[in-house]
Amino acid sequence: MKMRLVMTSGLGFVVFPILLFFSHSGLAADKLIGFHSARTMSQSMPWIAEEAGLFRKYDLDFQLVYISSAPLVTAAILGGDGQVAISGGEAIIRAFAQGATDLVFIASAKNTLTHSILAKPEIKRAEDLKGKKLGVSRLGSNSHYFVIQALRKNGMEPSDVNFIQTGGQVENLAALLSGAVDAATMTGPSGGTKALTQGFRYVVYGPDLHIPFAAATLVTRRSVMRARGPVIEKFVRVMAEAIKILFLDKELTYKVLAKQLRISDRKILEAAYDEEIKVMEPRLEFKTEAFQAILDETAKVDARAKKIKPQDLVDRRYLDGLEKIGFFDKPPSGK
16 A cells, blocks of 8 residues: 655645556556545446446546545645546535635536435434434535535534544444444445445435535546646546446446445345436536535635635536537447
């Protein structure tokens, strides 16, 4: 395992493990390092692209690095340790409001939160969470934002619960199973679906709330686009083809998720897929309300966010280019 120290302006020092899931070598291949912040279906496009041979097809030497929180991904991108990321939008937008306007969203795979809050059987209602220990991956993460919104929709405030930062979704499940927390946020097959099989129950079922949020976005820096525009365009094209596979080829998607998440139960995979696919974006399209929701929340703690509009955060050039050639209307080619 390789350790790297990232220094970012205003964000301090962050140490994290660089875990390279795959890398292609080729004399002419364009090299690119990308981060992802969650081992979930909504961020599974690089896994699918690898399985389908898309990086090889587009001659892209891509290294995927897992960092278990959006704030740390943001720090790593700003520190120059990678060029692209798939991550939740809140940490990116907060950094943008603080002056890191080099950050830019170039596509979006998911614009709605599908987290839920699961708890011990004796906790039956949201109100029963008062004073309880509630596990989230990290403060400032997608799961933390979801809890804030879910509590408010049930007439509560974040101060009504005791947040416990576990580090990630798998850790959330482990904390719940061990009794370290009374409840936890989860989503997908490696979280909520598994917890249900262990006797825990939904206190808040997130998909029913339809909370707009830039939950899984493709991010880079404007300076990287200027310096390596054609390579970033390749990356977006690969992700666009991968998401077509995600929608159209369930068997390959199940195979990838089973391998990466180490889940062999077909029923768990099917239930998680059916829940998540409803809010995925087949054309990697942005939704204004997903970004505005984060801006509104950020503005409560940073007035600078009030001056930012959703369109200030995005660059559509790669999506528009794909739409122009009818890319999303063609079937995926795969290997």
